[in-house]
Amino acid sequence: xxxxxxxxxxxxxxxxxxxxxxxxxxxxxxxxxxxxxxxxxxxxxxxxxxxxxxxxxxxxxxxxxxxxxxxxxxxxxxxxxxxxxxxxxxxxxxxxxxxxxxxxxxxxxxxxxxxxxxxxxxxxxxxxxxxxxxxxxxxxxxxxxxxxxxxxxxxxxxxxxxxxxxxxxxxxxxxxxxxxxxxxxxxxxxxxxxxxxxxxxxxxxxxxxxxxxxxxxxxxxxxxxxxxxxxxxxxxxxxxxxxxxxxxxxxxxxxxxxxxxxxxxxxxxxxxxxxxxxxxxxxxxxxxxxxxxxxxxxxxxxxxxxxxxxxxxxxxxxxxxxxxxx
Ligand code: PMP
Numbered sequence: 001x002x003x004x005x006x007x008x009x010x011x012x013x014x015x016x017x018x019x020x021x022x023x024x025x026x027x028x029x030x031x032x033x034x035x036x037x038x039x040x041x042x043x044x045x046x047x048x049x050x051x052x053x054x055x056x057x058x059x060x061x062x063x064x065x066x067x068x069x070x071x072x073x074x075x076x077x078x079x080x081x082x083x084x085x086x087x088x089x090x091x092x093x094x095x096x097x098x099x100x101x102x103x104x105x106x107x108x109x110x111x112x113x114x115x116x117x118x119x120x121x122x123x124x125x126x127x128x129x130x131x132x133x134x135x136x137x138x139x140x141x142x143x144x145x146x147x148x149x150x151x152x153x154x155x156x157x158x159x160x161x162x163x164x165x166x167x168x169x170x171x172x173x174x175x176x177x178x179x180x181x182x183x184x185x186x187x188x189x190x191x192x193x194x195x196x197x198x199x200x201x202x203x204x205x206x207x208x209x210x211x212x213x214x215x216x217x218x219x220x221x222x223x224x225x226x227x228x229x230x231x232x233x234x235x236x237x238x239x240x241x242x243x244x245x246x247x248x249x250x251x252x253x254x255x256x257x258x259x260x261x262x263x264x265x266x267x268x269x270x271x272x273x274x275x276x277x278x279x280x281x282x283x284x285x286x287x288x289x290x291x292x293x294x295x296x297x298x299x300x301x302x303x304x305x306x307x308x309x310x311x312x313x314x315x316x317x318x319x320x321x322x323x324x325x326x
Contacts, residue, residue: 010087011041011083011087012041012051012083012084012087012088014040014041015040015047015048015051016040016048016159016163017163018035018036018037018039018040018163019035019036019039020033020034020035020036020163020164020167020168020302021033021034021036021269022034023263023267023269023282023283023303024266024267025262025266025267025283026282026286026287026301027286027287027289027290029290029299030173030289030290030299030300030301031286031301032279032282032286032300032301032303033164033167033168033300033301033302033303034275034279034282034302034303034304034305035160035163035164035302035303035304035305036269036271036305037304037305037306037307038270038271038305038307040080041083042076042079042080042082042083042107043079043307043308043310043311044076044079044080044306044307044308044311045076045160045184045304045306045307046076046077046079046080046081046306047079047080047083047084048080048155048156048159048160049077049080049081049146049151049152049155049156049183050077050079050081050082050083050084051083051084051155052151052154052155052158052159053081053084053144053146053149053151053152053155054069054081054084054085054088054090054144055088056151056154057142057144057151058090062142063142064140065089065090066089066090066091066140067090067091067140067142068090068091068092068093068138068140068142069081069090069091069092069093069141069143070092070093070094070095070131070134070135070138070141070142070143071092071093071094071095071131071143071144071145071146072094072095072096072124072127072128072130072131072143072145073094073096073127073146075096075100075101075104075105075108075311076104076228076306076307077146078094078096078104078108078113079104079107079108079111081094081113081144082094082107082108082111082113083111085112085113086111086112091113091114092108092111092112092113092114093113093114093115093116093131093134093141094108094113094114094115094116095116095117095118095128095130095131095134096108096115096116096117096118096127097117097118097119097120097122097123097124097126097127098117098119098120099120100227101312101314102314103310103311103312103313103314104311105117116130116134123232123233124147124236125233125236128145128147128236131143146181147181147236147237147239148238149239150239152181152183152187152239153182153183153186153190153239154187155183155187156183156184156187156188156191157186157187157188157190157191158187160184160187160188160304161187161190161191164188164192164302165191165192165195168300170195171298171300172192172195172196172199172298172300172302173199173200173289173296173297173298173299173300174199174200174201174202174282174285174286174289174294174296174300174301174302175188175189175192175199175200175201175202175302175303176201176202176204176249176278176281176282176285176301176302177202177203177204177303177304178203178204178205178228178274178275178277178278178281178304178306179203179204179205179211179229179230179231179237179240180228180229180231180274181237181239182203182211182237183239184304184306185201185244185245186239186241186244188302188304189201189244189245190241190244193244196297196298198295198296198297199296199297200246200285200289200294200295200296201244201245201246202245202246202247202248202249202281202282202285203240203247203248204229204248204249204251204277204281205229205230205231205248205249205250205251205277206224206225206226206229206230206251206252206253206256206277207222207224207250207251207252207253208220208221208223208224208230208250209221209224209229209230209231209232209250210230210232210233210234211230211231211234211237211240211248212248212250214234214240214242214245214248215242215245215247215248217248219250224253225253225256225257225273225324225325226251226253226256226273226274226277227272227273227274227312228272228273228274228307229274229277249281249284251277251280253273253321254321255277255280256273256276256277257273257276257321257324259276259277259279259280260272260273260275260276260309260317260318261318263275263276263279264309264318269305270308270309270310271307271308271309272306272307272308272309272311272312272317273312273317274306274307275304275305275306275307278303278304278305279303279305281303282301282302285301286301289301
């Protein structure tokens with residue numbers, strides 16, 4: 001970890017190099033490890049792309065110094081981009097569907113960004129369209145577009161992937177991660193397949209999400225409570241590369257809620273729903289490696305816990321399943 005080794009000049013230097021911690025409720029011989037992304041300064045995995053995308057865009061001249069970043073985002077990306085924008089002398093505007101957590105929107109505003117809400121019924125598609133309209137209206141404004149920008153995947157190929165392999169001396173059998181933009185999974189998977197072409201890769205989505213259609217699996221679209229992963233329209237998920245993925249696991253809201261409570265109670269992990277869904281799926285992969293159903297190059301599974309439950313307390317994340325609101 002970066003944080004305690006030496007004094008740092010800026011929070012941007014504290015992005016990444018997060019701890020990798022074992023999840024114990026898994027087969028003894030197939031350890032499952034989770035990368036705790038809430039250790040980033042903005043408390044989520046999205047600090048990585050906030051920093052990486054804006055630094056590269058400035059370097060390339062795609063973004064002018066003092067310019068404006070406009071992004072449709074469910075929240076964590078807004079926080080990651082707002083931190084980076086603030087430290088790099090840029091303005092930030094975020095377009096957020098109403099249903100997403102108020103905590104995240106307050107944090108974006110505290111970081112100096114402007115937050116604009118779009119109707120929940122218009123989905124992420126509505127937020128994406130509004131962001132582009134705004135960019136047309138302003139000078140020197142760009143939409144990094146995390147759903148389509150290869151820099152999103154590249155951030156994880158350059159940082160998250162190598163960190164996982166370094167921590168495990170290269171012995172990674174399977175990679176399991178939830179997909180929202182799919183940048184996290186694609187970046188790690190691309191790096192993993194270069195280290196060992198048979199690394200088993202599993203995408204995780206909520207029941208009711210349609211990522212499985214990329215691998216021609218039967219899917220039935222429905223609402224879900226899990227926040228930060230899943231898709232209702234695969235046309236928006238331009239980063240998902242089906243040939244980097246062996247399987248797509250759908251996890252129910254119920255199993256996820258049970259797991260996020262168990263992770264806190266038994267293992268001290270204060271993680272949110274997308275992490276719990278990833279945990280359910282990673283343990284399933286570990287059991288299948290253990291039983292010989294999956295042939296992985298090493299006896300280990302890695303996953304990512306994208307953010308902390310503290311960000312969702314207002315939604316009753318630790319109350320009963322029925323009280324946990326979307
Ligand atoms: N979990 C949470 C809480 C998120 O905010 C996101 C980003 N939407 C993800 C998981 C998924 O990450 P990615 O966009 O890289 O697929």
